[in-house]
Amino acid sequence: MKLTYLGTAAAEGMPAVFCNCAVCKEARRLVGKNIRTRSQALINDELLIDLPADTYFHFLTNGIEGDCIKNLLVTHPHSDHLYPAEFEMRHSPFAHEMRAKTLDVYCxxxxARKIAQIPNVKYVDVHTLSAYQPTAVGDYIVTALPARHMDDPAEEPFIYIIQSEDASLLYANDTGYFFDEVFDYIEKERLFFDCISFDCTHVDLPCRDKDGHMAIDNNFRVNARLEQIGASSEKTVKIINHFSHNGNPIHHRLEELVRPYGWLVSYDGMKTEFTHR
Ligand SMILES: [Zn+2]
Ligand SMILES: [Zn+2]
Ligand SMILES: [Zn+2]
Structure with missing residues (x-):
């Protein structure tokens, strides 16, 4: 399985769109991996995760032909993950001869409610997922798990298990420390992840387990509990992702924080491949 990070920032972007803080100024000076757009990822060049306003830019800069994308997973309705007005561009006169006639959206x-508010959506089929129900999406089995992220549980923010024939990924943002029921499900199903992508919005700032995002410390403790139940091991590729300027996510600083533990730091355009070993 190949995972491509298209955008790796929190809602405000990195540097943040209207910010003049020292971290944002440093990112604008350093550029390169310090420039992070809003959160989006792609599995094997075909399964898209999230649809931020930066989607169009991601398609251009990564050579993605958007009309070919057949399946989209949406983690939750925050604007850095779902910008539904873009769906209005998916029919004539804005789009012609699309190779995937419909875009299937799973969320x-x-x-689903946020997408339904957009008036003129065609050739987009929305499938509302239930947590803990493995669902076939193209060649993948996708299982939504509740994320600890939005105050109203009716918003149903999800993290996703994505399984292909050759690998298993846990894509875990946006979320705070996982709910006990999530660990219980993973243990009961005897799941193992070849790669885990962690919400690390707060980097090394203090972050409570009941918060809606995580820091490195929370990530390490989630991973330790996953190791305890056999779902993660030293073979698992662990990646921190989804950064805010408030956490001072200058790329080389992030690498210094997690590299001693063998963890990776996402950046826009990063590709990583992993498989059952
Ligand atoms: Zn976010
Ligand atoms: Zn800033
Ligand atoms: Zn969010």
């Missing part, structure tokens, strides 16, 4: 109830 929780809150994201």
């Amino acid at each position: 929780g109830a809150g994201a």
